Amino acid sequence: MRIRSHLLLLAFGVILPVAGFSGYLTARLVEHEQQTFAQGSIERLRSTMSAVDAQVQGQITALHALGSLKALEEGDLEAYHEEAVRVLGSQPAWMNVVLVLPDGALVDNAVAPSALKKQRYVVDTEVATRAAGTRAPAIGSMVESPSLQKRGVYVGVPVMYGEQVRYVLLAFIKPEFFLTPIEKQRIDPGWVSGLVDSHGTFIARVPALEREKVGPAFWAAVQRAPEGWYRGPTTEGRDSYTAHITSGFTKWSIGLGIPAEEVLGDARSTGWAMGGGILGSLALAFLLALWLGRRVSRPIVALARAAPGIATGTALDPRGLERVAEVRTVALALNEAAVAVRERQALLEREKRALQEGDRAKDEFIAMMSHELRNPLAALTSASQLLDMVDPQHPASKHAREVIKRQTKHTARLVEDLLDVSRIVMGKAHLQPELMNLADAASSVVQTWRSSGRFEHHHVTLHAEPVWIRADRSRVEQILSNLLDNALKFSPKGSEVKVRVDGDDAGARLEVADQGPGLPAEMREHVFDLFVQGAQGLARKSGGMGIGLALVKKLAELQGGSVAAASPGDDRGAVFTVRFPSVPAPATAVVSTRAPKVITPRRILLIDDNDDLRRTLAASLSLQGHEVREAADGRAGLELAGGAALDVAIVDLGLPEIDGYEVARRLRAQGSTSRIGLVALTGYGQLEDKRKAIEAGFDEHLTKPVDPDALEEAIAFAASRDRAEQAPARK
Incomplete structure (x- = not known):
């Protein structure tokens, strides 16, 4: 046998194992690419379905707000209808909103009240009965409204009083409303994506399609699993790989179809490239086979050596990996994984810092709360001990009783302030607005504080001009009381505190100015934040829990007002200004007189x-x-x-x-x-x-x-x- 034959056999002996290994590697890369395609498509659909769920949840929130109307609870359907028409106009996604009984019988139709005479029950009674039966929101399927002659989906919420479902509110939603999340996917040309209800009817689709029902392949895949990836024809009959996911909230499904040639294109290109490389290698001699072997093996070895570093977020060095497409693809995927690991580590570090900050804030608040409660408790304990030691007629006994009364009120106010903050933050604050003269309210508060001796160490002046507002009188007095309390705490003895009430083109104004230490520039942005306090030192002479000014801001805003703080500089005092919308003064003012209190024994x-x-x-x-x-x-x-x-x-x-x-x-x-x-x-x-x-x-x-x-x-x-x-x- 000639040496050429030996060299040829040697070349084949070298190339054939490489060819076999290259084929195996190609298959693994193809599998990896398809899995990447599938996972990426499903993740994209999860994001889109989350957006659709959020849209539906937004409509449910709006329906809950409408269902909480006082008029509905009192059975005033005429007042409810007027409000329903107004709300319908503010909801661009709604075509109609109807009120039905738990069995689906129509009570009110916001768009077509006259349709109540012709149509006794809502089209999709199943939504109404399911919402009433489960006492939870219910989402329907695509139906056509007889009164509107349009197709849409019903979203319903039960209206409950106590443990009883009295009504069900149904919003008729435009299908076009759900196109936005699908269009935001920015799918490539030739791809298709559609949102389907629980009966297999299209709600929205890109591109649009006249056919209402989905194809059998997609519907069978949806029935098999809540999410997945399969190959089959689209509704138009195109061979595609399709990802699908079903929402556990709406029971709707969404799919993303990608042409099969795009999914398999890279794999086929890789196969042809490897085949050509093998044939070319067979045509060359031993050196070419060896060179090709090294060309393939070295990048793979580099990937294997670098793979353990992915766990620590270390990126691969791309040099030397660009020559082989498959290796480059794997390197890019590993680099993306390294980036994800680094981002996860950074997120964990941020969460750790946030938890530490939350613990620190919690500890500071508990320490502050402990200090604020221990002071009155210490005074109450001392006063009770003093009462045990002296005669009830002794002056010290009278002083002890005054301490108990004063500290009890102080402690009650601390607790009430905390409850007020809790109620306002949770949206449960209860206001009773009335037409009132802001000057009268300010005069009443100042006179009450003056009579109780709260001003004995300060010179407090009041300049009040009549200005009328519509607000909750007790809350307005609470605003002024908190501002006065803040001014007295931070103003030195003998200093002046000015209270002013007047009005201008911007509305009614309530202003409290003190001669305290002023507000540093960095404090002015946060002075109305919850639990924020100025520097007080260990003694905490000024006391408080940092919620008084936060209450002022929230109570003012709840009543359509605003609050601002200003300070000329350090040791030059501060000015707090609260503004309310003013209203015209009434034609006549009624002065009430309080009869003397007579206690009847019971x-x-x-x-x-x-x-x-x-x-x-x-x-x-x-x-x-x-x-x-x-x-x-x-x-x-x-x-x-x-x-x-x-x-x-x-x-x-x-x-x-x-x-x-x-x-x-x-x-x-x-x-x-x-x-x-x-x-x-x-x-x-x-x-x-x-x-x-x-x-x-x-x-x-x-x-x-x-x-x-x-x-x-x-x-x-x-x-x-x-x-x-x-x-x-x-x-």
């Missing part, structure tokens, strides 16, 4: 499991002339109520075994006790707590600690109610 049953509070309150009521009986729990209270003639029962809601709500219901259910006046005295002070108390049968709802005058007023009101006429409880 027969009172006091039920509370806190022995100290119950006995103290019983003693206070007895000193006012009332005849008081006590019970430490609900069962004992019910027994006393059944065996004695009573005018009023004051009941704590958080009683052991039988709570206060159940006590009220049982008293109302018994003929001998059904006419007793009931006052709830509790630490639960949310609007929902008050509503539950009134529903249980209480006439009044008061929160602890209670003002004696407010308690006496509640007792008088509860005792004077005519239960034969079932007069409504006070709100």
Whole structure:
């Protein structure tokens, strides 16, 4: 055999293993590329479906807002219809909004009220009955509205009062509304993407298609799994690879079809390149085979050596990898993985810093709260010890009682401020706007503080010009009280605090100026943020928890106003300005007069499991002339109520075994006790707590600690109610 033959055999011996390895590598690369295509397509669909779910959730939120109308709860359908028409005009995605009963019977049609005479039930009754049955939002499928002669989808939410579903609100959504998330995919020419309802009907599709139903291949894939990747014909019959995903929220599905030639194009190109390389290598001699072997093996070895570094986010050095397309593709994928690892590490570091910052803020707030509560508690403890040591007539005893009263009010205000912030942040703040003179409110607050001695160390002046606003008077007074409290805390003794009320073209203005340390420039942007305070040092002479000015800002904004802070510089004081929209003054002003308070002795049953509070309150009521009986729990209270003639029962809601709500219901259910006046005295002070108390049968709802005058007023009101006429409880 000639040497040429040996060289040829040697070349074949070298090339054939390389050819086999290259074929194996090509197959793996093709598989990897298809998996990458599939995963990328599914991730894109997840993002798009999340956007669609968010769109639907937005419509549900709008429906919940419409369903919370007071007019709907009171059965005023005419007022509800007017509001529904207004809301419909503000929702570009809605073609109609209808109100139905739980069985789908129409109650109101915002677009076509006259259609109620011709059409008794909504087209998609299944949405209404499902929302009523599950007491949760329900999303329908593509239907045609008879009154609009248009196709769309219904989104429904139950309208509940208590535990009962009274109505179902349905919004009829335009299919075009859901094109936006699909179009934002920016799919390549020749690709298709469509959104499908739970019955296989197109809601939106790019490109548009006259056919309503999806193809059998896509529908079969959707039925098999909530998400996946398959090869099959599109609705037009084109061979494609299709990714699909079904939303667990709407039960709708979305698909993305990519022509098969695009998915397989790179793989085919790779195969032809490898085949040509093998044939070319067979035509060459040993050196060419060796060179080709090195050309393929060296980049692969480089990838294998660099792969462990991906776990730490180390990118590959691309030099020397550009010569082989497959290796370059793998290198790019590994580099992307390295970038993802680095981003994940950076995200974890940011989250760690955020958690540390949250822990620090929590610790600071707990320390601040502890300091603010320990001060009044220390004063209360010292005052109670002093009362034990001296005669009640001794001047020190009077001083101790004043300390207890003052510190109790201070502690109650700390708790109330925290509750106010909580209610406002959660959107549960309750306002009672009225037409009021801002100057009168400011004068009342200043006079009250002056009478109580709060200004004894400062010179406080008031310049008030009449200006009328529509606002909640108690909240306006709270705004001024917080501003005054802030000014007095930070102003030195003997300094002047100016309060000014006037109006201009911009509206009504309430201004408080002090001569304190002023506001540093870096504090002015954050002075109204929650829990933000100026530097006070370890002694914390100024006190506070950093929520007073935050309440001022939020209360002003809730009433259409605004607040601003200004300071000429360090040690030159600060000026806080609150503005409200002004309204014309009324033609006549009514001056109310308060009659002297006369206490009528009552027969009172006091039920509370806190022995100290119950006995103290019983003693206070007895000193006012009332005849008081006590019970430490609900069962004992019910027994006393059944065996004695009573005018009023004051009941704590958080009683052991039988709570206060159940006590009220049982008293109302018994003929001998059904006419007793009931006052709830509790630490639960949310609007929902008050509503539950009134529903249980209480006439009044008061929160602890209670003002004696407010308690006496509640007792008088509860005792004077005519239960034969079932007069409504006070709100």
